[in-house]
Amino acid sequence: MGKVAVAFAAVAVVAACSVAAVMVGRRMKSRRKWRTVVEILKELEDDCDTPVGRLRQVVDAMAVEMHAGLASEGGSKLKMLLTFVDDLPTGREKGTYYALHLGGTYFRILRVLLGGQRSYLDVQDVERHPIPSHLMNSTSEVLFNFLAFSLERFIEKEENGSNSQGVRRELAFTFSFPVKHTSISSGVLIKWTKGFEISEMVGQDIAECLQGALNRRGLDMRVGVLVNDTVGALSLGYYHDPDTLVAVVFGTGSNACYLERTDAIIKCQGLLTTSGSMVVNMEWGNFWSSHLPRTAYDIDLDAESSNANDMGFEKMISGMYLGDIVRRVILRMSQESDIFGPISPVLSEPYVLRTNSVSAMHEDDTPELQEVSRILKDLGVSDVPVKVRKLVVKICDVVTRRAGRLAAAGIAGILKKIGRDGSGGITSGRSRSEIQMQKRTVVAVEGGLYMNYTMFREYMEEALVEILGEEVSQYVVVKAMEDGSSIGSALLVASLQA
Numbered sequence: 001m002g003k004v005a006v007a008f009a010a011v012a013v014v015a016a017c018s019v020a021a022v023m024v025g026r027r028m029k030s031r032r033k034w035r036t037v038v039e040i041l042k043e044l045e046d047d048c049d050t051p052v053g054r055l056r057q058v059v060d061a062m063a064v065e066m067h068a069g070l071a072s073e074g075g076s077k078l079k080m081l082l083t084f085v086d087d088l089p090t091g092r093e094k095g096t097y098y099a100l101h102l103g104g105t106y107f108r109i110l111r112v113l114l115g116g117q118r119s120y121l122d123v124q125d126v127e128r129h130p131i132p133s134h135l136m137n138s139t140s141e142v143l144f145n146f147l148a149f150s151l152e153r154f155i156e157k158e159e160n161g162s163n164s165q166g167v168r169r170e171l172a173f174t175f176s177f178p179v180k181h182t183s184i185s186s187g188v189l190i191k192w193t194k195g196f197e198i199s200e201m202v203g204q205d206i207a208e209c210l211q212g213a214l215n216r217r218g219l220d221m222r223v224g225v226l227v228n229d230t231v232g233a234l235s236l237g238y239y240h241d242p243d244t245l246v247a248v249v250f251g252t253g254s255n256a257c258y259l260e261r262t263d264a265i266i267k268c269q270g271l272l273t274t275s276g277s278m279v280v281n282m283e284w285g286n287f288w289s290s291h292l293p294r295t296a297y298d299i300d301l302d303a304e305s306s307n308a309n310d311m312g313f314e315k316m317i318s319g320m321y322l323g324d325i326v327r328r329v330i331l332r333m334s335q336e337s338d339i340f341g342p343i344s345p346v347l348s349e350p351y352v353l354r355t356n357s358v359s360a361m362h363e364d365d366t367p368e369l370q371e372v373s374r375i376l377k378d379l380g381v382s383d384v385p386v387k388v389r390k391l392v393v394k395i396c397d398v399v400t401r402r403a404g405r406l407a408a409a410g411i412a413g414i415l416k417k418i419g420r421d422g423s424g425g426i427t428s429g430r431s432r433s434e435i436q437m438q439k440r441t442v443v444a445v446e447g448g449l450y451m452n453y454t455m456f457r458e459y460m461e462e463a464l465v466e467i468l469g470e471e472v473s474q475y476v477v478v479k480a481m482e483d484g485s486s487i488g489s490a491l492l493v494a495s496l497q498a
């Protein structure tokens with residue numbers, strides 16, 4: 001071989017080596033980046049871990065906090081609010097009633113006709129509208145004028161221009177925020193949650209605000225009850241099945257209420273009711289315990305929220321927040337690796353990823369995860385390989401599994417407090433016949449997260465069985481109450497007329 005040829009060959013070898021080196025380098029770099037992402041995922045899984053032992057600690061903490069909240073005002077982060085609902089609907093209610101429900105994302109209006117028998121419950125035209133976002137930080141007047149206006153339009157449509165009853169209409173107002181009640185039909189707003197921020201309304205009587213707006217529109221209608229959404233769900237549950245003692249909402253926010261013996265409400269000594277019990281609105285969204293598995297994402301989400309240091313449990317388990325936790329994990333992965341391509345500015349927008357998109361990605365059963373790909377595209381992340389889409393599904397799974405399992409622990413905590421969890425049963429050597437004495441308890445559940453997110457529901461129900469054990473869980477029935485918050489409050493206003 002001539003000198004020139006040797007030189008060429010040498011150059012070619014060097015070139016080939018450097019191309020190979022670049023390729024190997026790239027592959028190694030990409031492997032390193034993939035490893036980074038896998039480590040972030042592993043850390044998330046570890047931090048969100050909820051083995052049954054930890055769930056039991058949460059159960060105990062919930063029961064302890066319930067006691068403390070009932071013992072004294074401010075005795076716990078759980079407010080354990082009186083509702084003045086001491087009798088729940090029986091099925092004998094009659095007449096026509098309206099309900100208006102201001103939730104976290106939607107407001108609903110409906111009319112029910114009751115025939116005096118449990119079987120005759122006709123729910124007419126449930127109207128469900130998203131709450132216009134500008135109302136969430138407007139003024140009290142703007143908000144209530146809007147609600148009164150919507151109600152007026154609904155009535156016109158329903159009654160076709162004539163008040164068929166010829167009597168004053170009775171309205172149940174379901175208000176899904178914490179209220180300190182002074183009676184079943186009045187109470188002041190304690191604080192806003194779920195992103196609402198109309199500060200002038202804190203401390204105002206909510207029923208009066210609505211009544212004022214109805215009067216201003218000349219609507220012949222009386223706000224007969226003011227109830228939390230959980231109380232509405234409990235009422236509908238009880239109407240159908242008197243074993244219903246607990247109601248839980250998993251929606252934009254989360255909360256629970258239950259029927260408590262008045263003598264256990266120590267902070268209100270001398271409280272007398274004919275039934276000997278009262279529904280207590282726990283406001284469990286504010287529950288906190290060091291046993292809750294908290295991640296760096298939860299801490300940042302809380303710090304950047306409009307209600308920092310508040311509603312810690314709600315921020316781990318409810319629809320408003322699950323999407324944002326997932327977004328934060330994806331954002332971090334995209335900052336620390338390039339598996340999502342160039343960092344999308346959309347990913348930095350708080351709450352841009354909604355929980356219904358998380359559910360759609362989590363439950364995507366298309367072969368190439370096309371739904372995941374579509375949603376990522378909306379977040380400014382295009383053309384990621386299936387391997388990366390699978391990773392996103394896994395993030396959704398970890399966050400939702402934790403939420404479902406903690407939700408179950410919350411429910412088991414209430415069952416423990418009211419002696420319906422069979423606790424101490426098997427371990428304290430109770431006999432088989434005593435275990436069989438365990439009473440049936442129905443837990444009414446309402447809210448979009450529970451109704452629409454199958455995986456959340458399944459994780460919750462699975463964990464409840466895990467915590468309670470097969471035997472006891474046979475006595476605990478979880479029942480979905482679609483629109484229960486609104487229908488139930490209409491039943492409640494009806495029961496007061498009986």
Ligand code: BGC
Pocket residue numbers: 103104175176177178193194228229230249251252253254255256283285314
């Ligand atoms: C509110 C509760 C409500 C729950 C579910 C929470 O943010 O504080 O009053 O019941 O959301 O809607």
